[in-house]
Amino acid sequence: MSSIDNTRMDNSSSNASIMEVDEDEDAILDAEDVSSSSSTSSQIDTIKHSAPPLGRSDSGSSVSYIDLSKLLFASDFDFGLNIDHMSDSALKKLNNMKRKTQQTLTKYNKKQKKNLELDKLQEIFNQRLAKFDERIHRNLQSSSTEKLFYAVSIFIIAAAGFVIGKYPIYFPHFHTAIFVVLMPIRFYTYFKQSFQYYLADLCYYVNMLLMIFIWVFPNSPRLFVSVFSLSLGTLSFAVITWRNSLVLHSIDKTTSSFIHIMPPVTMFVMVHELPEEYVKQRYPGIAAIDNWNFMSAIIITSIYYTIWQVSYHYFISIRKKDQIENGKVTSFSYLRKKNQKTILGKFVNGLPYLWMQTLAFTLIQFGYQLLTMMFCPIWYKYKHACGAFVTFIFIWAAYNGATYYIDIFGKRLEKEVEKLKREIVSLQQENEKLQFSPLAKPQVPDDDVKPLGEVMG
Incomplete structure (x- = not known):
């Protein structure tokens, strides 16, 4: 329903009033205090016949909705009246009403826009709180598999101590059983994560040599010397240099600790805990070593080490060069990046050619192997020193965990x-910024702007 109230037309001695338009009838014009002047009657008839019919119709024949605020902003909108025949006073009042209504709606729209912006900020804040809570739970909670593996890891550690103390002859079997379970998992996860070239590292090579010695060539003293030197040398000290962590709920980290800690523990048990008669019968390669020959051990170990190093660079650095350049990670590329700020890292990375960097890395690694195996004669001869060293390596891994x-x-x-x-x-x-922005400050003073109902009244 639309209405026009108290719009007066001054013409000489006559006044005309346009009252409200009924919803159910066609624009009925009701004039009050109309004088007998013929000119005034003529004006009223003109307005009556020129005004378009304002009424309600069904939705099928009605025009589309028009925003009232947009009409108020249109300077030539005449509210359905022919304003050319209106007096200056009535036209002034009508324009004043339009101006104040426009100001009121402008202020209202700006307040609404500000409220919408504040609501949007509140919604964003709530969403970020929800994401924060989700991230915290995701980072701190463990899956059922991790909880189960944690319990299994505790049991394995306890069982290892029991087997070493009660049935040491079965500890190599115990080691083999765990190896058979964990290695397929490691191969699967590393291939899935594109870390398969890590599987060619020295630690896996030493573990395979240990399995070969236990089950294939237990009568080979040279193989035993190499496995003992590499296990209690490079693998043991790698726990310190590579910061292996005994994180019992993580299959990946526990497996990494296993392949570095278990070979030295197994070597300790086979050399110092097994009965002599059993060693002579089951592992004649160990019984054949009466005294540890330092130079002979270095030469034999260097041969096995060179076999691995040459095979590694041929099958990985050369045969898989394109894949490495495309982003495949190797221990060599990882160490180059990790140690790029150290003295050795700057030296290796500063060499002009890749083959020079590879050669320097190989020589440094070989020197590290020779340095770590210098203590092997002590570990072989003295049981308690070897046991203390193995215990120290285990505690170090547990501390990292x-x-x-x-x-x-x-x-x-x-x-x-x-x-x-x-x-x-x-x-x-x-x-x-939103509070102090122009949107938060109305451009029209509050004293000059009245509510829309008051302006229309």
């Missing part, structure tokens, strides 16, 4: 909190 649990999880939580703080500060800054 504790660091992972305490520091890594704590740092993850701290990073998430800091990220949430930055998001909240960003939202606060956006809110402050």
Whole structure:
């Protein structure tokens, strides 16, 4: 329903009023206090016949909806009246009404827009809180598989101690059973993650040599010397240099600790815990070594090491060169990147050709192997020294695991909190900009703007 109230037309001595238009009838014009002047009657008839019919119709024949605020902004909108025949006073009042209505609607729209912006900021804030909570739960909670593997890992450690103390002759079998279970999992996960070239590293080579010695060539003293030197040399110290962590809920990290810790433990048991008669019968290669010959051990171990190093560079660095250049990760590329700020890293990366870098890396690694195996004569001769060293390596891996649990999880939580703080500060800054923006300040003084109902009245 639309209405026009108290719009007066001054013409000489006559006044005309246009009252409200009924919803159910065609624009009925009701004139009050109309004088007998013929000119006034003529004007009223003109307005009556020129005004378009205003009425309600069904939805099928009605025109599309028109926003009233847009009509008020149109300067030539005449509200269905022929304003050319209106007096200056009535036209002035009509324009004043349009202006105030326009100002009121402008202020209202700006307030609405501001409220919508604030609601949007609140919604964004709530969404980021929800994401923060989700990230925290995802980082801190463990799956059922991880919980189960944690329990299994504890049981394996306890069972290993029991087997070493009660049935040491079965410890190589115990080692083999765990190896058969974990290695297929490691191969599957590494191929799935495109880390398969890590499987050609020295630690896997030494584990395979140990399995070959136990089950294929137990009577080979040279193979035993090489396995003992590599196990209690490079593999043991790799726990320190590579920071292997005994994280019992993680299959990946526990497997990495297994392939570095179990070979030296098995060597300790086979050399110092097995009965002599059993060693002579089951592992004659160990019984054949009366005294550890340092130079002979270095030469024999170097031969086995060279076989691995040449095979590695041929099958990985040369045959798979294109795939490595396309992003496949190897231990060589990882160490180059990790140690690029160290003295050795700067030296290797500073060499002009790749083959020079590869050769330098190989020589450094070989020197590291020779350095770590210098203690092997002590580990072979003295049982308690060897046991203390193996225990130290296990404790070091356990300490790295504790660091992972305490520091890594704590740092993850701290990073998430800091990220949430930055998001909240960003939202606060956006809110402050919104409050002090022109949208928050009406361009028309509040005293000059009245409510729409008051203006229409």
